[in-house]
Amino acid sequence: MKEIPEIAEYLKALPGFDALGETELAACAKGIEIAYYRSGDDILTVGSENKRLHIIRSGAVELRNGDGEMMTRLAEGDCFGFPSLMNDAPARNHSVALEDSLVYHLDGKVFAHARQSSGAFDTWFIRALSDRLTMQPQVQTFRGASGENVRSLVTRAPVSIELGATIQEVATKMVDERVSAMLISDGDAVNGIVTDRDIRARVVAAGLSGDHPVTEIMTKDPITLEGDAHAYEAAMVMMQSNIHHLPITDEGKLIGMVSRSDFMRLETEHPLYLVSDIGKQTTPAGVVDACKRLPGLIIGQIESDANGEQLGKFITMITDTVTRQLIRIAEAELGPPPCTYAWVAMGSQGRFEQSAKSDQDNALVLSNKVSEADDAYFAAMAKIVNDGLHECGYVYCPGDVMASNGKWRQPLRQWKQYFNRWITVPEQKALMHANIFFDLRCVAGSVKLVEKLKKSIREDARKNEIFLALMAKNAMDYQPPLGFFRQFVLEKSGEHKNTLDLKLHGIMPIVEMARIRSLAAGELRISTRNRLTAAAKAGELTETDAANLIDALDFIEKLRIEHQSRQLQAGKAPDNHLSPDELSPLVRQNLKSAFSQVRVSQSALLNRFHLA
Amino acid sequence: MKHALLRTQRWWSRRREPTAPYDRFLDKQIPSPAADLAAIEFVNLDIETTSLDAASADMLSVGWVVTRNGRVDLSSAETWIVRPSGEVGDSASVHGLTDTMVGAGLDWGIVIDKVVHALAGRVLVVHHAGLDKALLDRMCRQRYGAPLLVPVVDTLALEHRRQSQRHHIEEGGSLKLSDLRGTYGLPRYAAHDCLVDAIATAELLLAMIAHRHATRLGDILV
CATH class of the missing domain: 3.10.580.10 (CBS-domain)
Incomplete structure (x- = not known):
């Protein structure tokens, strides 16, 4: 008995190999030699003899041409070495492990046999060969805000x-x-x-x-x-x-x-043009009108290859501008504020990670000197801003976390008490609030008020392992949608049947892990990527784990962006529900890897708080 | 010293009653601790047993794969099921082997012949070697009247040594095969059977050797 179903099963899920029958897959499994490369190790050098097909089982590999220029980067499930193998020629590219990598080296004879036995397998590699042969070195070109060439x-x-x-x-x-x-x-x-x-x-x-x-x-x-x-x-x-x-x-x-x-x-389509246009408006209706150009601008950003991080910052920048302008309009209408205040954005706006479909989460932190009579002023301001944002497409927060809600329009000392209570008496509801409120950022008004609040939160949270452990446990509510055999687990019913919720099951788990890791490291950074990097620096998680999570986030966000862009272009409202049928096998494979990474990091988080 | 003792024992065992597979096993020289790791062939092995008690456990199945030239060669992978004397009982649920499947297996003597044949001139690699080593040793004594005389690398002990040398136990702290693989950035295997675990151990050893910059066999013997 020498079959190795586990390996054959893995191969079967790879693009190209999915065309092979069971006998061929079993033969391929047996034709593999497994090697481990440290980051920076050479796998093939230019001109070396190559008798095998190389499949990345884990890690990442970069191909460089004879001049040392980067041709492409390959990830888990990608193959290389087939051009030299298929042409019976020396290796054309230099392959280097970018990360610690596990590589399957498949015997060239077995590979040749598989090509003979399956037309689809052969075709797949011939197509891949022509892609690889026409590949150009990737020069890092500057892609600015409106990246038209x-x-x-x-x-x-x-x-x-x-x-x-x-x-x-x-x-x-x-x-x-x-x-x-x-x-x-x-x-x-x-x-x-x-x-x-x-x-x-x-x-x-x-x-x-x-x-x-x-x-x-x-x-x-x-x-x-x-x-x-x-x-x-x-x-x-x-x-x-x-x-x-x-x-x-x-x-x-x-x-x-x-x-x-x-x-x-070109200039009239430039985002800065919209920013200055919003700044000229004197009525909420004018701001709403200017915002109608936003979807077109978002599509423009996506077409210019903006990644998730850039797009999140871009949309957030516009939201911040809209918020500030609405506050300015409110102040012009209501007169000068009776005391200092800070308008705080939370959730994705707080983190600079808004997408084309984001609701509003905000609050007001008022000076401790505020009197009861002053509240009417801030209530009126909140109403103007919240209504204005809603009209602009940032719909009301379903959980009513908005400055128009009296509970979230409080003096600094009350805010300190809120946070202290959430942290020391972490009930379910408190944890939910904590998740939103920990991503707070001052958008308008007194930055100092917010800094004071943050300082007290930072001190409360770091000391409190139980609170962090409960947050960690709570973060497990959103699992990546992967089944036992790495198959996607799709929504079973309802409007979004047979889709994946990229936000709920892909992005949220990463955002939550980053928040907890950064709080545990005593940091109150704002964006998810900064949080992960800072937490890794503080030794709260490994550098590799942080980098892998950021990669996973980049990838999932990219898919979400492309999906939403398709919807915007079709004139539909953007959502987070992606059908795997929209994706090529290779992208599906990469998405699975991203989800696996989320899962691995989740269990590491559980271990960290002894919850496993 | 340990190596010298092993060689003496092997020399002594040769004077006993000759049994073909075991003698061929002894005929092949074992690599010395100074040997270059790249030149060594490893037999990465895992056993499923009827219990966790070394004195009474019986082998249910065994799987192994050979590492040569620094690569795990899957064409060398073998896995065998042992026909037991008794019944599988409770552990069946753990290993997914039913009485019927096990019934289709080989006599234990034939299986240990195959293991010993594979081990000739090579180094045995097991994750958490204690139980598996004791069991193989007992099977050898029973069949050949001599102990299992082979250099052993235990990936778990190796990691444990590294962590205690650094005077700290890593976050999470688990030395379980799957957890350790995670630490070294190796992918997760879904199945739990002895061949998959043997391959998993083989990959883990490659990663450990790479991370330690180990070059000689002595660097990884515990």
Whole structure:
């Protein structure tokens, strides 16, 4: 008896291998040698002989080309080495373990046999081979707030004229083509450029005749830019060189031209434009109106490859702006506040982690000097802000955690008491509150008030292991939706049948673990990623565990963003319910790994508080 | 010293009644503690037993896999079920082996012949070696009239030694195979059977060797 079902089962879940029959899978399982690599170890070097297919069982591997440029990063379930194996050639890339990795090395003969026995398996690898062979080194390009590349600004084919043309011919063609600049070319090569300004300054003002050759007045060898460059790079080049027109090339071949006016179009879609627009509003209705452009901007951010962290910060920045403007409007209407106060955002806004679908969680921390009569002022302010936010799409908090609720509009000493009680008498309800309120951040008003509150919380929480242990236990309410055999566990009924709730079962568990770990480390950092990094630094969890959780969060957020973008583009309200059918097998596999990581970290958290 | 003793015992055992598998096992030289780890072949092994009491436990099944050239070679994986004298009883629920399945197994003598054959010239690796080692030893004495004479690496003892050398026990503190694997960033295996545990142990040993920068057999013998 030499079958190894556990290994065959694992292979079967991999993309490509899912096409193999049981006999072939069993043969593959037996054809594997397992090796362990420390982070930084070489697996294959360029030009080395390769007789095996390499499958990453755990960890991460980076492929670099002969020049040491990064080609791609591979994760659990990914294969490499098949190009050299399939072409019977030496390894083309250098593979290095990025993390401690367990790698399955599958015998090349067994692999060849599997390709012969299954057409689908063979096709999968042939396709993967062509992807790998056409892969380009990944250069880190700057992707800014609105990350369009300059190619997208080119609206028409280039207008050019031969090198031998006269000034007169050039000017006539410019009029006919209605362009303000023209390229002078010799075949595909750009030799020079002539603009309206040149004709004014170098021809008319200089009294030059129209039959002179254009070469006398053109700007020779103009600055050009590759189409892949960021739109802002183009703007920078034009500003620095004080030019108004920039020829754009694609691998050296001319594809068109952009002018400064092309950037006007871009600017109206820029998020900063929305921020300044919101800042000009004097009524809540005006703010609501300006916010209607937000979904379009979110789609723009996603298309420019914003990751979860960037997008969360972006949406939160807009929410903060909206909140501040509504407060300003309230103060203008109600008069100056009777005492100092702090408007506090909580939950995802507090953490800078809002998504396209977020409700509002907020509160007011008032100075201890506040009198009972003053409350009417703050109640009125809260109503204006809460209603305004609701109208803008940040719906009312279902748990009524909002400043309009008298309970959450209290002087500092009362807030200190709230937290002290939640921490020392952690009942179920208190834990729920603690989860929201620990993510507090001052959005408007007195930062000092909030700092004082945070200091007292930090001291109360760190001392209280029981409270932290209960938070940890509570955090287990949200388990990653993975079954025993790593299959997805989908919603069984209701509106979202056969979907995964990415927020509830993927993001929330990570957010909660990060909060607990950071509190245990005596830190009250705000964002989940900072919390994990700080907790790892304090030794509260391992660096690897922290990094893995951040990776998992990045990945799950990315899927959520893409899902919500598809919904926004279809004009639907964004939600967190993803159907695994939307995903490719490889992405499904990665999502499973991310969920497994959450599960592993959850059991480590239980161990930490002796709850296992 | 331990190595010298083992060699003397092996030499002494050879003068006994000859039994083919055991003699072939003794014929092959055992690697010395100074041997280069990369050149050593390991037999990573796990046994399912009828009880946890070393004196009375019987072998239900055994699984092993060989590590050579620093890689776990799955083509070497073997797993055997032993036909017992009595009934499986309570432990069946733990191992998922029923009387019928076990009934299809081999006589214990044949199984220990196979184990001893695999161990020739190699080093035995077991996670929490005590019980498994005692059981194999008893089976050898019963069948060949001589003890199990093989160098043993115990991954659990190895980790325990590391932690006590650092004068602190790690967070969570568990030295269970699955937990230790987690500590070394190794993936989780769902199934609980002796071959999977043997593979799991083999991977754990590779990770431990890599993390300790161990180069000689002596570095990992406890």
